[in-house]
Amino acid sequence: MAADIDAEETADRFNLTREQQLQLADSIEELEITGQEYQNAVNNGSDEKARQLARELLTTAEELNQTTTELNEQYEALETETEIDFNATQESISVVQQTVQRAAAGVIDREFTETNITVETNQTTVAASDPLRVSGQLTTIEGAPIRNASVSVSLGEDSITTRTTETGQFETTYRPLLASTSAKNLTVAYTPTGSEPYLPVTETVAVSITEQAATSVELENTTQAAAFTEPVQATGQVIVAAEYNRSLAGIPIVLTLDQQRIATAETNSSGRITLSGSMPETIPAGDANLQVSIDRRELAIERSMATAPITVQSTPTDLSTDPTVTSTNETRNVTVGGQLRTADGDPLSDRSIRVAIGETTLGTVETNASGGYQATYELPAGLRGSDITVTATFEGTGTNLEASAAQQRVPLPSAGLGVGRVLAGVVGGGLLVMSVIVVLLASRGVDREWITQTWARVTDSTDPAADSETTTTTASSATTGLSDNGQIEAVTQASLHSAREALAAGHPNVAVQSAYAAVRSRLQSSGSLSTPQTHWEFYRQLHADHEIDTAQLAQVTEAYETATYSADGLSSDAAAETLSAVEELIGDPGTGSTR
Numbered sequence: 001m002a003a004d005i006d007a008e009e010t011a012d013r014f015n016l017t018r019e020q021q022l023q024l025a026d027s028i029e030e031l032e033i034t035g036q037e038y039q040n041a042v043n044n045g046s047d048e049k050a051r052q053l054a055r056e057l058l059t060t061a062e063e064l065n066q067t068t069t070e071l072n073e074q075y076e077a078l079e080t081e082t083e084i085d086f087n088a089t090q091e092s093i094s095v096v097q098q099t100v101q102r103a104a105a106g107v108i109d110r111e112f113t114e115t116n117i118t119v120e121t122n123q124t125t126v127a128a129s130d131p132l133r134v135s136g137q138l139t140t141i142e143g144a145p146i147r148n149a150s151v152s153v154s155l156g157e158d159s160i161t162t163r164t165t166e167t168g169q170f171e172t173t174y175r176p177l178l179a180s181t182s183a184k185n186l187t188v189a190y191t192p193t194g195s196e197p198y199l200p201v202t203e204t205v206a207v208s209i210t211e212q213a214a215t216s217v218e219l220e221n222t223t224q225a226a227a228f229t230e231p232v233q234a235t236g237q238v239i240v241a242a243e244y245n246r247s248l249a250g251i252p253i254v255l256t257l258d259q260q261r262i263a264t265a266e267t268n269s270s271g272r273i274t275l276s277g278s279m280p281e282t283i284p285a286g287d288a289n290l291q292v293s294i295d296r297r298e299l300a301i302e303r304s305m306a307t308a309p310i311t312v313q314s315t316p317t318d319l320s321t322d323p324t325v326t327s328t329n330e331t332r333n334v335t336v337g338g339q340l341r342t343a344d345g346d347p348l349s350d351r352s353i354r355v356a357i358g359e360t361t362l363g364t365v366e367t368n369a370s371g372g373y374q375a376t377y378e379l380p381a382g383l384r385g386s387d388i389t390v391t392a393t394f395e396g397t398g399t400n401l402e403a404s405a406a407q408q409r410v411p412l413p414s415a416g417l418g419v420g421r422v423l424a425g426v427v428g429g430g431l432l433v434m435s436v437i438v439v440l441l442a443s444r445g446v447d448r449e450w451i452t453q454t455w456a457r458v459t460d461s462t463d464p465a466a467d468s469e470t471t472t473t474t475a476s477s478a479t480t481g482l483s484d485n486g487q488i489e490a491v492t493q494a495s496l497h498s499a500r501e502a503l504a505a506g507h508p509n510v511a512v513q514s515a516y517a518a519v520r521s522r523l524q525s526s527g528s529l530s531t532p533q534t535h536w537e538f539y540r541q542l543h544a545d546h547e548i549d550t551a552q553l554a555q556v557t558e559a560y561e562t563a564t565y566s567a568d569g570l571s572s573d574a575a576a577e578t579l580s581a582v583e584e585l586i587g588d589p590g591t592g593s594t595r
Contacts, residue, residue: 052194114141128213128242156183176300214241227313252295285314316343321392321406337374347371508575516560
């Protein structure tokens with residue numbers, strides 16, 4: 001194990017070394033380009049341009065120097081770990097480093113003057129109530145004053161600026177605001193701009209913060225009520241008890257609701273704040289408190305807060321479900337799919353849907369990015385009756401989303417029916433039982449009396465084709481055979497109508513299954529109803545028929561197989577393409593094609 005760890009560490013070091021070599025090459029290239037631009041500016045007498053480019057050269061040279069130092073350290077470690085001799089490589093890197101250092105020194109000598117800064121403070125402690133007086137002088141290394149220069153005074157991340165006088169002197173009062181209470185060094189620095197002919201200089205003084213300044217948060221306008229995803233806003237001001245003669249910008253502020261962070265912001269120069277977020281679902285509906293507070297505890301100012309009441313409104317949800325039952329020789333499974341949305345139609349992702357049959361919970365499934373869900377469960381043994389009621393429930397516990405549920409009755413086939421799949425989706429108000437009957441008749445030797453009884457139970461009709469818009473066939477003619485051209489056309493058109501309705505309602509799998517039923521109805525030979533056929537057996541039977549586009553039939557068959565047996569199912573686009581292929585294949589009158 002130790003050897004494996006050592007090998008992994010060595011490999012990581014090699015990778016880091018390679019990255020640093022690439023970084024070194026980039027820095028050298030950048031240095032060469034900037035160096036040429038600098039030389040051109042010098043030759044043209046552009047002093048300000050030359051100084052600006054000189055500063056860029058020095059910055060790049062410093063980065064390159066840091067990279068070469070780290071790279072040499074990596075090579076030394078690799079040499080120890082691998083016993084490989086990297087001396088030649090390290091010598092090359094050292095040559096580059098020395099060359100760059102000499103070039104940088106030459107640029108400094110030509111363009112810039114070294115500087116010196118002196119700093120004095122009146123004490124070694126500081127607080128908002130007991131500010132620190134900072135004074136000093138900025139000069140060249142020879143003692144010449146640097147006039148009207150910007151000098152920064154910083155304690156940690158907290159900084160103020162002052163300017164030098166004609167004699168290079170400066171004086172300011174520092175009250176800590178954003179400094180951490182653990183900060184220990186006050187930094188006074190001069191950082192010249194690009195065209196100034198001076199080098200930067202820094203001095204530090206040891207100080208410590210003794211106490212935090214009192215603060216308060218005053219709210220002016222806050223959101224009174226909001227529902228899921230609606231805006232939650234607050235405006236106001238942070239007041240610091242001490243008299244600050246400096247900007248109050250940058251104080252971190254957070255807006256929370258029921259201890260959940262909604263939005264963050266920073267104060268402006270006068271301490272004013274504006275926060276805006278949106279209502280999350282995880283806040284239960286009802287009365288709550290909105291809180292605005294300073295977002296850090298260890299600053300030189302105390303953390304304070306203010307609260308305001310807000311009503312969290314509930315949001316209705318809409319849940320659909322589309323269960324299907326399949327059976328094999330040994331088991332029966334139910335595949336449940338649907339979508340969870342708000343009442344306004346916005347999809348709700350990453351929510352748990354509980355699936356149950358009666359009082360028995362089959363499991364839970366999470367919604368995807370579009371609010372959709374799909375899961376397959378094995379039905380419990382011992383179920384009795386001709387159908388089951390599948391219930392999908394979104395409970396919304398602990399949220400401001402209202403609970404919703406959807407139920408669907410599904411015919412329950414006996415185990416051993418093989419590949420027959422029973423659909424029970426309600427699409428556009430019409431049951432897709434017509435499509436089911438066609439597929440069952442085509443793929444299995446099914447008792448037509450059972451089909452008639454099933455149809456009567458779910459539609460209050462004795463005729464599987466009676467509800468179709470395109471037929472008035474009586475119950476007796478519907479149960480004596482499907483070879484009659486008028487009856488076949490009625491079933492075909494009913495299946496196509498169901499497919500279009502299913503696709504429009506967002507049920508691509510059901511749409512493809514119903515469309516496939518139309519294909520079986522239209523293309524089924526009159527004598528094959530008594531011989532059970534799977535979808536691929538049906539395809540192979542028709543493959544020799546040169547009047548049929550077998551490529552389209554294969555496309556439709558594959559889509560049907562995916563919609564019926566794949567856990568992922570089909571997308572709406574794929575279902576739409578399949579439906580178009582079906583219409584062309586069977587010559588749907590609505591498309592204007594003929595077979």
